[in-house]
Amino acid sequence: MLTVSVENYLKAILHLQVEGDDLVSTTAIAQKVASTPASTSAMLAKLGERGWLEHQPYHGVRLTKKGHRVAMDILRRHRLWECFLVDHLGFEWDQVHEIAEELEHVGSVELTNRLDAFLGFPKLDPHGDVIPGPNGRFRSVAARTLLTEAPRNLELVVVGVVDGGDAFLRHLGVLGIQLGTRMTVLERLSFDGSLHVKYPEEEEVQLLAPSVGQRLWVDQSSPAPEILFPEEEDLQ
Amino acid sequence: MLTVSVENYLKAILHLQVEGDDLVSTTAIAQKVASTPASTSAMLAKLGERGWLEHQPYHGVRLTKKGHRVAMDILRRHRLWECFLVDHLGFEWDQVHEIAEELEHVGSVELTNRLDAFLGFPKLDPHGDVIPGPNGRFRSVAARTLLTEAPRNLELVVVGVVDGGDAFLRHLGVLGIQLGTRMTVLERLSFDGSLHVKYPEEEEVQLLAPSVGQRLWVDQSSPAPEILFPEEEDLQ
DNA sequence: CTCTTTATTTAGGCATGACTAAATTTTTAT
DNA sequence: ATAAAAATTTAGTCATGCCTAAATAAAGAG
Structure with missing residues (x-):
């Protein structure tokens, strides 16, 4: 079951994994999700059991292929909604993060793909970050x-x-x-x-x-x- | 705090109150939210404490003005999203309820009002039900x-x-x-x-x-x- | 290489929102 | 008017996801 909490952890780990090292530390994750290392430790154990990440106790965590895919889907939804909010509802690019943070947890694949099409399959969100495609990988950015x-x-x-x-x-x-x-x-x-x-x-x-x-x-x-x-x- | 659970109860009570009698029974509410009468009883006590409804033990429940307003806002969001899904994403009218059920819990007032404007201030949703306006009351339906x-x-x-x-x-x-x-x-x-x-x-x-x-x-x-x-x- | 600092995990609680089973109140039927 | 049926509430649990405090493991400094 993908609860909002679980999705937020996976998203945070993806973020830290892309930004920096291979193995992501418990403390870093705790900071990202605004929780304590203790709570995070418990959650990581659970995510490990469910096959979304590999947990080397005391050393850190790495998303599995499956976990990576789930996290990319969340990122995809987040960034597509940001496009919608800015391009169609007239929000400024710096007002949309919080709202997208809520919308991203609506998990219908059909919804996401139709929204993507409605927006014209955008490659970049309003902050200039790449939007993952429906296959869970980053789209190639337009040449030049x-x-x-x-x-x-x-x-x-x-x-x-x-x-x-x-x-x-x-x-x-x-x-x-x-x-x-x-x-x-x-x-x-x-x-x-x-x-x-x-x-x-x-x-x-x-x-x-x-x-x-x-x-x-x-x-x-x-x-x-x-x-x-x-x-x-x-x-x- | 408006949790998803609380919102669903308020919505259910509004629904039953509009459809039928003045006082709404615990069992009816339990059925609507797919829960047990026991769980519902506990929730009603809480909603009463918070001033969203009047609870006459053993006799039923009635939304206060404040509770009614909150519930109407949820209904508004639900029906606006249904319009969006049908009019802009090309869903059929019978596919949108479940998705709107999730979207309705994103509670930004700014988002709701901008979505409303984007849709052209619709009066009816794809099922022909009236959409509450930003004041929490039903909009007058077009004559004829x-x-x-x-x-x-x-x-x-x-x-x-x-x-x-x-x-x-x-x-x-x-x-x-x-x-x-x-x-x-x-x-x-x-x-x-x-x-x-x-x-x-x-x-x-x-x-x-x-x-x-x-x-x-x-x-x-x-x-x-x-x-x-x-x-x-x-x-x- | 050992001691100190830092990171992580374990232990023990708490709030929310659900459940079942039992007790109680209200309603209905005779 | 009262007994049976139905509805509601209370009592006692459980899972989730969070917390603090304490114990343990790893990393760094001398």
Whole structure:
């Protein structure tokens, strides 16, 4: 049975797993769901029994394939509803999170897929985050997005520049960026739109000025094949 | 705090109160919410304490003004979502009840009012039931609805006939129906669209053939003034 | 390598909302 | 008017999901 509470835990774990390490700690999850480590520990045991995650006591937790799929479905619903709220009900992008947090727990697959179609199969939500498709995987992002607009936590490739002027290209050279360079946007700073960017080879995180982000075309690093309808896996 | 469970009880009581008598019995409520009389008894005590209803032990229950308002808000959300599901997501009218049953518990007032506006302030849901407005009262129904299309459980007046032919008017005479006759539709039978109709003077319920219902124009018996925005009452 | 700090789990409770079985009140029928 | 039937409430449990406090395991510092 998928209670609201269970869904929130799975969603939190997915979030932490995407953002950071492989194994997710009990304390980190507790913080995300605004609960205590003790309560979380009990819940993790239960989620483990039900086959949604592997729990290595004292070391952390990792979603199973099944758990990952369930969490992606929740994320999908959340982000689709955010699109609806902004595009059709006229909410601002910063007002929709809480409401979507409630709507995401309405679990009808039929509803989700029809909403998706109604919205025109959007790829990004109003915050610029990728929307999972009905198959539970992220949709490939349209080729040639501006880096500034690109989703976070997804490996991207630089495929072009908006402004081919000498000065800008020289600046890219200084930054070590060229066509084919791979990178992942970790965060978009609300202050001026600067981007925290990570390169696969390097450890350190770089801060990219908005003037650079706005002039770079990027695409998804290794686009997954798009499949429109879910495989028939038993999600129980 | 308005839990899903509490909302379902209030909704059930409103339903039974509108359909039938003044005082609603514990057993009837238990049936509506698919629970036992014992559990229901405990819940009614709680709802009484919180000021949503008056509980006369062993005799039944009646919503207070405050409880009525809360229940009407839930009904409003339910019926608005049903409109959305049918009009914009392409569901059939008989597939939407269960989904709306979940959506109705998302309680943001802002969301409800924006959804209402998006839908064009509909007066009737896909089943032909009246949608409460943001003030928690039923909206006045458009003048001249066909009896077949009219909402249930609302007193109506016959204001005209579609077909003024002799045969039909004679038939109306036999049925005791004329301009100004008041009646309430209790149920629409899915078999052929026949209507269970009650006249204020008489005790018995009459069955009206669809051929009659399709030829009668009706209006709301005593239209309430339309108020678009909610009064500021403290709903707790 | 051991001691201290930190993270995690276990133990024991609590509120909500459900249940069954038993007691009590109301209603109905004779 | 009273006995039988029906409805309602009370008493005693249970599962879920949360909490605090205490015990235990892992990680880090010297």
